[in-house]
Amino acid sequence: MSAKIDRVLYEIGHMDSLAEADTPLHRLDPRANLLTTAVFIVCVVSFGRYEIARLLPFFLYPAVLIGLGDLPLGFLLRKLLIVSPFVIFIGIFNPWLDRTVLLQLGALDISGGWLSFISLLLRFSLTVGAALVLIASTGFTTICMGLEKLGAPRIFAVQLLLLYRYLFILLDQATRMIRAHALRSFTRRGRITLRVFLQMLGNLLLRTIDRAQRIHMAMLSRGFTGEIRIVRQFRFGPKEFFFMFGFSGLFILLRLTDAVSLLGHLALGGIR
Amino acid sequence: MHMADALLSPAVGTTMWAVTAATTAYCSTKVRKSLDDRKIPLMAVLAAFVFAAQMINFTIPATGSSGHIGGGLLLAILLGPHAAFLAIASVLSVQALFFADGGLLALGCNIFNLGVFPCFIAYPLIYKKIIGSDPTSGRLLTASLIAAVIGLQLGALGVVTETTLSGISALPFSSFVLLMQPIHLAIGIVEGVVTAGVISFIWQTRPEILTRAAADQPLGMVPIKPILIGLIMATVLTGGVLSWYASEHPDGLEWSMFKVSGHEELQAPSAGVHSSLEGVQAKTAFLPDYGFKETPGNDSGRLGTSVAGLVGGMLVMLLGAGIGLVLKKRNAPILSNP
Numbered sequence: 001m002s003a004k005i006d007r008v009l010y011e012i013g014h015m016d017s018l019a020e021a022d023t024p025l026h027r028l029d030p031r032a033n034l035l036t037t038a039v040f041i042v043c044v045v046s047f048g049r050y051e052i053a054r055l056l057p058f059f060l061y062p063a064v065l066i067g068l069g070d071l072p073l074g075f076l077l078r079k080l081l082i083v084s085p086f087v088i089f090i091g092i093f094n095p096w097l098d099r100t101v102l103l104q105l106g107a108l109d110i111s112g113g114w115l116s117f118i119s120l121l122l123r124f125s126l127t128v129g130a131a132l133v134l135i136a137s138t139g140f141t142t143i144c145m146g147l148e149k150l151g152a153p154r155i156f157a158v159q160l161l162l163l164y165r166y167l168f169i170l171l172d173q174a175t176r177m178i179r180a181h182a183l184r185s186f187t188r189r190g191r192i193t194l195r196v197f198l199q200m201l202g203n204l205l206l207r208t209i210d211r212a213q214r215i216h217m218a219m220l221s222r223g224f225t226g227e228i229r230i231v232r233q234f235r236f237g238p239k240e241f242f243f244m245f246g247f248s249g250l251f252i253l254l255r256l257t258d259a260v261s262l263l264g265h266l267a268l269g270g271i272r
Numbered sequence: 273m274h275m276a277d278a279l280l281s282p283a284v285g286t287t288m289w290a291v292t293a294a295t296t297a298y299c300s301t302k303v304r305k306s307l308d309d310r311k312i313p314l315m316a317v318l319a320a321f322v323f324a325a326q327m328i329n330f331t332i333p334a335t336g337s338s339g340h341i342g343g344g345l346l347l348a349i350l351l352g353p354h355a356a357f358l359a360i361a362s363v364l365s366v367q368a369l370f371f372a373d374g375g376l377l378a379l380g381c382n383i384f385n386l387g388v389f390p391c392f393i394a395y396p397l398i399y400k401k402i403i404g405s406d407p408t409s410g411r412l413l414t415a416s417l418i419a420a421v422i423g424l425q426l427g428a429l430g431v432v433t434e435t436t437l438s439g440i441s442a443l444p445f446s447s448f449v450l451l452m453q454p455i456h457l458a459i460g461i462v463e464g465v466v467t468a469g470v471i472s473f474i475w476q477t478r479p480e481i482l483t484r485a486a487a488d489q490p491l492g493m494v495p496i497k498p499i500l501i502g503l504i505m506a507t508v509l510t511g512g513v514l515s516w517y518a519s520e521h522p523d524g525l526e527w528s529m530f531k532v533s534g535h536e537e538l539q540a541p542s543a544g545v546h547s548s549l550e551g552v553q554a555k556t557a558f559l560p561d562y563g564f565k566e567t568p569g570n571d572s573g574r575l576g577t578s579v580a581g582l583v584g585g586m587l588v589m590l591l592g593a594g595i596g597l598v599l600k601k602r603n604a605p606i607l608s609n610p
Binding site: 056154161163212 | 286300304312314316319320330332341359365376435439440470477598
């Protein structure tokens with residue numbers, strides 16, 4: 001169990017350190033990244049449920065970004081795998097329920113259910129991949145500030161920023177509690193009973209509330225009046241403009257036209 | 273039970289985003305106007321607490337499995353509905369971004385399912401009503417149990433409804449409901465017991481925290497109207513867009529079911545609102561149109577060309593991988609030597 005909390009701490013920290021790199025991608029204004037990712041996701045999920053071929057070119061975007069931002073592909077793939085069970089669990093019913101044959105590859109009949117299952121997995125990899133690439137190339141703090149600039153309520157942006165700041169402290173505190181319990185639990189090998197669990201949680205909660213009071217006092221003594229100020233310097237320059245409209249235009253073009261079949265026909269024609 | 277982007281259609285996803293964004297804006301103004309700036313750090317740190325608390329698992333007696341707290345109801349009790357909603361939304365945003373739990377488009381659905389139901393239905397309409405003005409431990413347990421179970425049942429129903437409306441999964445509504453609701457009954461019972469336990473721990477050690485939390489939100493301030501409007505808006509938007517989509521989907525029982533329920537409940541009271549909202553939806557959601565005009569499910573003409581399509585798609589994907597690799601190689605020396 002303490003392995004789980006350690007993994008969480010490590011992963012958040014690792015994602016954050018990725019976001020601190022200095023590559024052309026990291027230097028972009030976060031608004032460009034955010035909006036482009038939004039257009040990408042909406043384009044990907046707007047395809048029909050049996051679509052496979054036309055989803056494939058969309059892998060271009062995460063591939064280019066992983067290249068531009070020098071992100072670790074293996075790490076991102078592992079994260080992708082960890083969250084895949086729910087989608088697979090829901091999607092695996094498709095091949096059972098939908099058995100009409102929609103595609104014939106030679107002697108092989110492929111049912112609609114399998115097509116939609118594969119399509120589902122592609123969508124999953126694309127959307128989750130894009131989200132992971134976004135955070136790994138932008139960083140949480142920057143994303144929050146970008147969100148605020150895009151019109152999200154300031155109090156919500158501050159909530160996100162403060163949550164992120166104290167997340168590490170509280171995770172650390174919880175880790176210490178679990179470890180302390182494990183060291184004293186002897187034969188139970190760290191398994192926590194409900195009674196102990198409630199006391200641990202209650203104690204953690206009390207400490208948390210006290211901490212919030214101290215933070216509030218510290219804020220007051222530094223002149224907090226209820227008004228929240230965020231310092232940020234972003235510039236939406238020609239680079240951002242080019243990035244955002246270039247990619248968004250490409251996504252919409254790929255969504256509207258069937259460029260893929262055209263290319264496929266050309267390739268097959270060339271072979272013949 | 274986090275929704276995933278891959279299971280969503282753009283119409284459902286963007287509608288839920290709009291509803292969630294509106295609720296977030298509404299709660300933000302409420303919290304800002306409450307003139308209680310103590311809440312700003314408290315909200316954030318309690319959200320971090322929930323995040324950390326979810327990492328502590330306990331052994332469920334006699335089952336061998338383990339459970340942990342979800343935290344929605346607990347936050348609502350400690351913070352009141354508006355601040356709790358913002359706190360839950362922030363926890364889910366962090367989970368979506370760092371752990372890809374759900375996804376960015378599904379974030380709207382997830383915040384709605386796990387935020388709106390506990391904060392604006394389970395807490396004010398069930399928990400508060402049962403617990404009354406002088407709480408006893410028995411009443412606390414009953415209130416938490418029922419509120420948590422109902423909140424999670426509604427949340428699970430939300431997941432099922434959103435998935436079915438999106439039409440990506442082939443699971444029929446009824447079997448999906450039978451799959452999800454019992455699992456979430458168990459989760460709800462665990463959540464209720466844990467919430468009641470933590471609250472009674474606080475009650476015994478530091479009762480003033482709870483009285484203060486209760487005093488911040490006097491009874492009668494429970495905002496039912498905005499929530500109802502939000503719910504109706506969500507249903508009208510999805511119902512309106514999807515009933516039109518459903519007519520292109522002749523085979524699904526679930527589609528017609530939603531068409532019927534969408535009309536029965538909603539067309540009558542808000543016919544005028546419906547059309548104007550649909551106009552707004554058409555203006556704001558620019559892409560759903562593309563998704564609906566061609567539903568590849570029932571035109572076999574396009575599938576005839578799909579072998580060529582697959583070849584072309586793979587070519588482009590290989591091209592993409594190539595570009596990515598080249599870019600990565602080019603960037604590498606700059607990075608290793610900063």
